[in-house]
Amino acid sequence: IYLMPTPNSILIIGAGIAGLTIVERIMRNQQSLAVTIVGATDERSQRVSFWRDRNRSAALALPGAQSWSAWSFNTQKLGFSLQRGKALEYVSFDARSYKAHLTDSLQQAGVRHFDDLVKSVQKTSQGFHIETSQRAIEADVVIDTRPPELPESTLKQQFVGRTLTTQSPHAIAHPVLMDFNIAPIAPNGISFIYALPLSDTRLLVEATTFSYETLAQEPYESAIDAWIQAHVPAVELNPRDEVEHGILPMGPVTPRQTELLAAGLAGNAARHATGYAFTGILRQAEHFAEALRTGQGLTTIQPYSGRSRWMDSLFLDLMRDNPAHLIQLFEAMAHSLSGDDFAHFLSDTGGWMPCLRTIAAAPKRPFLAALWKRL
Template identity: 30%
Template sequence: MDIAILGAGCSGASLAYFLADAGFLGRIHLFDRRTDFSQEQRWCSWGPVPKRLSGLVSASWDRWRIVSGNAEVVCSLPERPYLHVHAPEFYERMHDRLRRHPNVRLHLGCSVESVTPTGLRGEIRRVAADFGDYDVDLVFDGRPSAENMEATRGSGEISLLQSFAGLVVESSEAAFDPDTVTLMDFGAGDSPELSFVYVLPFSAHRALVESTAFSGDGIAYDEHERRVENYLKKLGAGAYTVESRESGCIPMTTRKLPRMSDERHIMIGAAGGATRPSSGYAFVHILRQSETLAGSLMRGEHTWRRPIPRKYGLLDAVFLDALEDSPAHARESFLRMFGRVPTGALVRFLSGDSSLCDDLAVVAALDKTPFVAAAARRVKASMLGAEERR
């Protein structure tokens, strides 16, 4: 069986890597229009990261905190630390391994234009790329699918953007607590949208300090950078040098993504619904999906599985709705969740592997009024959507 993987980003590269590592016998064509994968980016999450990739974890923290005004909640879970993977190192390791594998053809700088069924019974997929056509049995597609999202837009859907920009700085003063990640510092909470500063402390003098906002249209880069500079002043970082910059935008939406184009053309990664709508976290879901898909391909199957279990759909939609409706309530809810839910249960919930007991602990900690109102709006929106589709 020959396969094509479209996009050598996080999902495509990890799927090819797991397959190559497991001794997949067919040919693997991995395409990406990019040639340069050195752009500054990192992925953080609570893991677990598959054992084979654990060497890529370059930092980890047992403690994290949420701050809002004068209130602070500190949580700790040494058995499931918050992990940091530097994207350029990830790509270097993946692509290097894949380049040396006899079954893998790595087509970098090669854009894929279309995928069409061919063969007598349409059992072959023809991948039309910059440098020619490739006939394969299966296609895994990790290219972002903006046009598909537009096509599935329905009434009442929520669409926020998580925009962020950060600086990795080396400061003259010991401004950072190297043992504790600041997941969210809402400051005085005086901006109209939900915004906060995120700090990954690599040492007392070196950290990624990132400004993040959840809003309808995102926030300009300069405004993010201004917020980071103000935060560094507030921390008393003193003089600092900027080592690197990271920025990005992650859609947080209840809109439906296509499950797959057909049974031989399967969407993966963020394009396949691996982003958690309420948080923008995707890394751990992508790795889990790649490992599971590779396992099933090795058994001769190619069953598509939802990268994030269905039960989180409703909970995330309600959370997103409440977040859009009232940023002030959302700030309060994050504090309550981290303060009241047992840390293990909350981490499992955020990582998509929680039990029913964990889910109930999260729901019980939330302020009921805004969430019941949000749940009612979600039910109404899904009824409207069903009517529209009829």
């Protein structure tokens, strides 16, 4: 897509993480551009985590964010293991507060925000004509962050998370990224628990699957209950415990209207091997802001490098052939990679070395078979 290099007006569909992050980034150096967001305020409970270079933490304001310099894994074969990040840290923030903060500051900066639903977008000779549930709007450029459809053939990451309070301090000191030591939730996929210690007495426990099928919420709830019973004594029953859930694409997606610029999950921000999307959203925001600043045409970008996408396709081949092989691969990465290599690999930073070390750590036979197929 190549659109007018210096548009006068931009409309963003969706007031989710991508829509608001992109507008915030654009507004830093565009005072004269008319920017409109169309989408209801997103009140979902959502905790978002990603890896960040310790030295660049000032570049992004994340109110109330927490960070850790170590994270752990638990596998059936090798038990618990801890990885430490030296240059990179694991950061987590409450996305609802983040969105509320951005919504307020963008309104103060003069961004129009309509809580409407976009019904249709049509290309015109001047730009775009947008019909919403409440009004009609014209804009030179439209960036679409409406979530994409997820066909059955797309592998999905599905999860249910519960934030709970304990009566006495729990013993989970670091984020548990993957605990594979649980009864399977998805019959034809992989299942694990993710746990994030938000304080001494607050914990987010998330049951996650990588699977082609979409499952009911109940087996995830049971997996959370079982994990809590095994690892967290004295849980306070609190009706206000927050529950979050999601289904993320682990494979290429097509936006709802291919003639529009796409961003967020709709623009393939979710990393195919993991579902992590925030790093991709930051790259999309940076790209749009930079293209506007320099007067280049706006395009939809692939937020991850060709190297990462190629590695992800190998991961997904492994999963397709035999889900147990993907668990073995994560197990090998947990035990053989340094924290920084693991974090760089997942964040698509640090060049080829983290990828090569991942290949060196991978279980040889299934990985070489997947590699052979790709070649």
